[in-house]
Amino acid sequence: MTEESEAQTVSVPKRPLQSRAGLARARRIVVKVGSSSLTSVAGGISDEALTSLADVLAARRQQGTEIILVSSGAISAGLAPLGLSRRPSQLSTQQAAASVGQGLLMARYTEAFGRHGVTVSQVLLTVEDLMRRTHHANAHRAMERLLNFGVVPIVNENDTVASHEIRFGDNDRLAALVAHLVKADALILLSDVDSLYDGPPSAGARRIPEVTGMQDLEDVRIGKVGKAGVGTGGMVTKVEAATIAAESGIPALVTSTENAAAALAGEDVGTWFTTRGVRQPIRLLWLAHLARIQGSLVLDDGAARAVGERRRSLLPAGIVAVEGHFEPGDPVALRDTSGRVLAHGLTNYASDELPKMLGRSTKELAKELGRGYERSVVHVNDLVILHPHGAGAGEQAPSRTGQSDGTAATLGA
Ligand SMILES: Nc1ncnc2c1ncn2[C@@H]1O[C@H](COP(=O)(O)OP(=O)(O)O)[C@@H](O)[C@H]1O
Numbered sequence: 001m002t003e004e005s006e007a008q009t010v011s012v013p014k015r016p017l018q019s020r021a022g023l024a025r026a027r028r029i030v031v032k033v034g035s036s037s038l039t040s041v042a043g044g045i046s047d048e049a050l051t052s053l054a055d056v057l058a059a060r061r062q063q064g065t066e067i068i069l070v071s072s073g074a075i076s077a078g079l080a081p082l083g084l085s086r087r088p089s090q091l092s093t094q095q096a097a098a099s100v101g102q103g104l105l106m107a108r109y110t111e112a113f114g115r116h117g118v119t120v121s122q123v124l125l126t127v128e129d130l131m132r133r134t135h136h137a138n139a140h141r142a143m144e145r146l147l148n149f150g151v152v153p154i155v156n157e158n159d160t161v162a163s164h165e166i167r168f169g170d171n172d173r174l175a176a177l178v179a180h181l182v183k184a185d186a187l188i189l190l191s192d193v194d195s196l197y198d199g200p201p202s203a204g205a206r207r208i209p210e211v212t213g214m215q216d217l218e219d220v221r222i223g224k225v226g227k228a229g230v231g232t233g234g235m236v237t238k239v240e241a242a243t244i245a246a247e248s249g250i251p252a253l254v255t256s257t258e259n260a261a262a263a264l265a266g267e268d269v270g271t272w273f274t275t276r277g278v279r280q281p282i283r284l285l286w287l288a289h290l291a292r293i294q295g296s297l298v299l300d301d302g303a304a305r306a307v308g309e310r311r312r313s314l315l316p317a318g319i320v321a322v323e324g325h326f327e328p329g330d331p332v333a334l335r336d337t338s339g340r341v342l343a344h345g346l347t348n349y350a351s352d353e354l355p356k357m358l359g360r361s362t363k364e365l366a367k368e369l370g371r372g373y374e375r376s377v378v379h380v381n382d383l384v385i386l387h388p389h390g391a392g393a394g395e396q397a398p399s400r401t402g403q404s405d406g407t408a409a410t411l412g413a
């Protein structure tokens with residue numbers, strides 16, 4: 001990730017929806033449906049589940065709301081035709097299954113929406129498509145055109161070509177980025193559970209009706225894998241995705257596929273994540289929540305304050321240790337000496353050239369090693385603060401953008 005791959009920042013002119021009741025009037029909604037709602041390992045695609053979702057979404061499309069559907073299920077739908085009895089762990093087998101299943105899934109959607117006179121299209125995305133400026137602009141343009149035509153774009157990760165390194169891995173977070181891409185009014189995440197509970201659903205678990213910040217999630221126990229055996233991230237990735245959306249100014253609702261109609265009507269179902277903060281550049285959302293962190297820079301107290309409180313670029317003089325192996329441009333964590341992650345940033349130097357620079361001024365380094373060493377280690381524009389220095393472990397970082405004043409952006413993490 002380099003500066004040329006920076007995606008465009010556009011501010012949202014309209015006011016975000018204030019409550020789930022506003023969904024009834026929303027003009028553009030991203031709906032994500034998980035494998036567990038559409039498919040089973042044994043039976044492949046459930047016609048009944050897919051058709052009833054298509055009925056609900058097509059009806060809303062016919063009323064004039066633009067709908068973008070992010071649908072999982074390709075891998076799961078491709079298992080039976082390949083004679084596989086469970087979800088494979090090998091990437092190439094997942095890719096093969098997705099390649100078979102995606103076509104089947106689209107055929108069913110085309111038919112189910114087509115019954116209502118609604119045209120659908122297939123949009124397969126990779127991380128690169130959303131992070132690189134030119135790809136991002138392309139994806140945005142194509143999506144807008146499709147929506148202008150009244151089409152319902154059906155989005156999935158391009159599983160057949162995405163490698164481990166560049167994979168989103170789950171469609172929940174992909175859906176959050178798609179909501180950001182199309183500047184949706186809301187994101188609805190549908191799965192097999194009707195809301196977020198204070199623990200994995202069981203008798204006695206309490207529904208969480210609304211999440212306004214990280215403090216509402218402190219006592220929530222979230223299971224990683226859903227019970228159906230076909231989903232990938234369980235509730236964890238749904239909460240992450242809803243948080244990413246909420247932190248970039250898009251409210252999110254987590255509920256079950258059965259509740260899709262009620263959710264779109266603005267009824268009191270599911271868990272509503274209220275917006276915090278304003279729209280963030282997609283690159284910063286990626287850096288905060290999605291980037292594969294390659295190593296750590298340990299900051300002395302002065303540097304931790306400069307970065308974590310005063311939002312300055314990180315200079316070599318304030319670094320006391322380097323951990324991991326990384327190249328220039330890679331995402332790294334910035335920690336204080338207690339191990340707490342203060343920020344994520346893109347490093348200007350590789351891990352093997354940093355040790356000789358630690359604790360030294362940029363002037364001194366430039367004189368001794370050349371002009372190339374005058375740069376900061378992490379520039380403020382490539383930095384996102386997750387926990388301001390000194391904030392308690394459970395404290396929520398205040399959400400704000402700081403780009404215009406030359407300081408780093410802060411996102412609640
Ligand atoms: N705290 C929680 N609240 C609600 N559901 C939870 C919680 N912890 C774990 N889950 C599980 O998450 C599952 C949904 O995730 P998953 O199966 O990955 O869905 P999908 O395939 O639709 O993306 C539910 O079946 C539920 O059992």
Ligand SMILES: N[C@@H](CCC(=O)OP(=O)(O)O)C(=O)O
Nearest residue numbers: 035072073074075170171232
């Ligand atoms: N892209 C994959 C889905 C990955 C995924 O996120 O699945 P899920 O947790 O069911 O939303 C597929 O179509 O099978």
